[in-house]
Structure formats: C-alpha cells, structure tokens
Amino acid sequence: MSPSSRRVTVLWFAVLRERRGLRSELLETAATTPAELYAELSARHSLGLEQRLVRVAIDGAFSTMEARLMDGVEVAFIPPVAGG
Numbered sequence: 001m002s003p004s005s006r007r008v009t010v011l012w013f014a015v016l017r018e019r020r021g022l023r024s025e026l027l028e029t030a031a032t033t034p035a036e037l038y039a040e041l042s043a044r045h046s047l048g049l050e051q052r053l054v055r056v057a058i059d060g061a062f063s064t065m066e067a068r069l070m071d072g073v074e075v076a077f078i079p080p081v082a083g084g
Contacts, residue, residue, distance in 0.1 A: 005030050006069060008037065011076040016054070019047050034058070034075055035065035054079055 005028050012020045020041075031037035034056040041047065056063050057076040069075070 006071040006073075008069060008072070009074045010037070010041065011074060013076065013078045014081050015079050016047060016049060016077055019049075020045055029069075032069055033066050034063065034069065034077075037069065037075060038065070038077060049079055 007026060007028050009024060009026050011024045012022055017023055029037055029040060031040055035051060038051050038054060038056070042049070042051070051065065054065075055078040056065055056067075057078065058067055058069075059074050060076075
C-alpha cells in the first residue's frame with residue numbers, strides 16, 4: 001500500500017449492488033473523498049448512475065460526498081430507491 005492510499009470497505013445497495021455484482025468489497029484507493037471514490041469506481045465498473053443521485057454513509061452515518069476518507073472506513077453508496 002502506498003503512503004497516499006487507504007483501504008476502504010465499500011458497501012453497495014440496490015441497483016448499484018446489481019450493477020457491481022457484489023454486496024461489499026475491500027479495496028485500496030488514492031481517493032480522498034467519497035466523490036472521488038465513486039467517480040473512480042463508476043468509471044471502472046460502468047455503474048451508469050450519476051453521483052448527484054447517490055447518498056453516501058461513512059461508518060454507518062450519512063455523510064457528504066466531500067467528507068475526508070480515512071484508512072479503514074466503511075463507505076456505503078446508496079442510490080435512490082423506488083417504492084410504492
């Protein structure tokens with residue numbers, strides 16, 4: 001692991017889980033914010049959902065896409081859900 005990278009656990013929900021094909025994954029990233037992480041993963045995996053539509057939680061608490069990511073955190077990406 002390089003000095004500028006961090007390990008994060010990413011949790012995927014709903015349509016993002018379906019598109020990624022995983023519920024969670026542990027990865028190493030140089031991203032410093034959830035926005036950077038989502039952009040990196042969206043490009044890598046062709047997630048096809050605009051970042052502005054996605055909510056983020058860090059270690060179980062809703063946060064902003066501009067929050068600072070620390071080594072070892074859990075980041076959940078939550079798309080809008082349809083219901084009725």
